[in-house]
Amino acid sequence: MKLSLPLYRQIQPSLYVPTNNYQLLRQPPPKDKVVVVLGATGTGKSRLSIDLATRFAAEVINSDKMQVYQGLDVATNKITDEERCGVPHHLLGIVDPESDFSASDFRAMASVSLKSILRRRHLPVVVGGSNSFVEALVDKSFRSRYDCCFLWVDVARPVLDSFVSDRVDRMVERGMVKEVRDFFKPNADYSKGIRRAIGVPEFDMFFRAESFCDEETQARNFADAIDKIKTNTSRLARRQLEKIHRLRNTKGWMMHRLDATDVFRKRGGEADAAWEDLVAGPGIAVVRRFIYNMEPVGCGGVTAVRDRASLMATASY
Known part of the structure; x- marks a missing residue:
């Protein structure tokens, strides 16, 4: 069952600060919130996006530069109708396969989709392996209008290659x-x-x-x-991972890393249970904290999440 977000764009109270003139200082209006799911090809980004969208009132914006084209659904590994679980998807299989679709084209069309999703008071979840598209979207004035939460689904290279x-x-x-x-x-x-x-x-x-x-x-x-x-798929995964490290280490993007390596080492029900424990559960907790403005409590390399008196979740950066 989806969770409605009555506090999604909550109006924060005015802040009174005593001064000699008793001036009223107001906080800037809260920014709209956007979740971005990153990761190399095959790590489970689409699966996590569906997990999020079926627990929150969310819609998905595809940021994979090949999946944006019509056709070749198997070769480009598009998420199937069944796998979407009824979640609305934007920029998926809409572009003429013979045309070029640039990062600036993506930024323009994704911005339109974002505004449309937010008008419905839903949470936009941007997901895909084309980090150049995501970077083009988030750079420039995007951060002045939107508050971003970055989830990084990671898998150890030898396991992912297999x-x-x-x-x-x-x-x-x-x-x-x-x-x-x-x-x-x-x-x-x-x-x-x-x-x-x-x-x-x-x-x-x-x-x-x-x-x-x-x-x-x-x-x-x-x-x-x-x-x-x-x-070539393994090489693509390597390039994608290098780009994620650059975005995190050079550009300073704060990412919540979700290590899915053990999920890929298991099979059947054990793999599903590991996914819930290691990826879906922590990812949902991070997004819940992000939506409802819960305060993180730093503890070494681990960020614990505390909602007033109770500890809600833990995720490493």
Whole structure:
């Protein structure tokens, strides 16, 4: 059941400060609140966004630069209708696949979506792996209008590499090859639009040669394409992680790091339980604190959350 947010844009009381002239000093109006979910590909960002949106009155804004395009739902790993659980999603599968969609385009369209969500008194949750899009949105005057909470879903690299490799195999089982083949065009420009998505250029040689190669050569070309997809996906995850560290360490973005590594080491019900304990539960507690202006209490490298007298949650930065 979703939690309504009656205090979401609460008006803070005026502040009286005694002076010689008994002047009345007012606090600036409270900023609208925005949650941003960051993380490398495959870490579970979309899952966390749904966890948040089904507990708070929230809507999701996609910030993945490939998922913004129409088509190639499997290759770009778009969240499915079933996985969305009825949560409204913005900027997902709306752009012509042959066109270019820049960071400035994203900033303009995401800003419109943000205002629309806030008019409905819902919480905007920005989620996706394209950190350049998120940076373009949050930079400049954004912080003067919005109060941001950054959640970073992190997974140890060796564990994540193994997971994304297995995920590519599952994408193949779900029909990625046919999907990309139907989209294939000889001499296509792989530097623009959705053709930049991992999985599209890697299959180019396989599709070009499959009609005149023997089965052994076809099998070899197919295996090479899959290996390239896995390698390039791991490289993407590395670049995304480097960007997150830069945003945190160089630009000073305060991030709540949620370590999901143990989730990916487990299976079935144990993995679901670990997700609730390590990611969803702490993430929800952080957002609850953020929405209702609870005060954090610092304790070494850990931030405890105290709502007046009671300790609500703990999350590391």
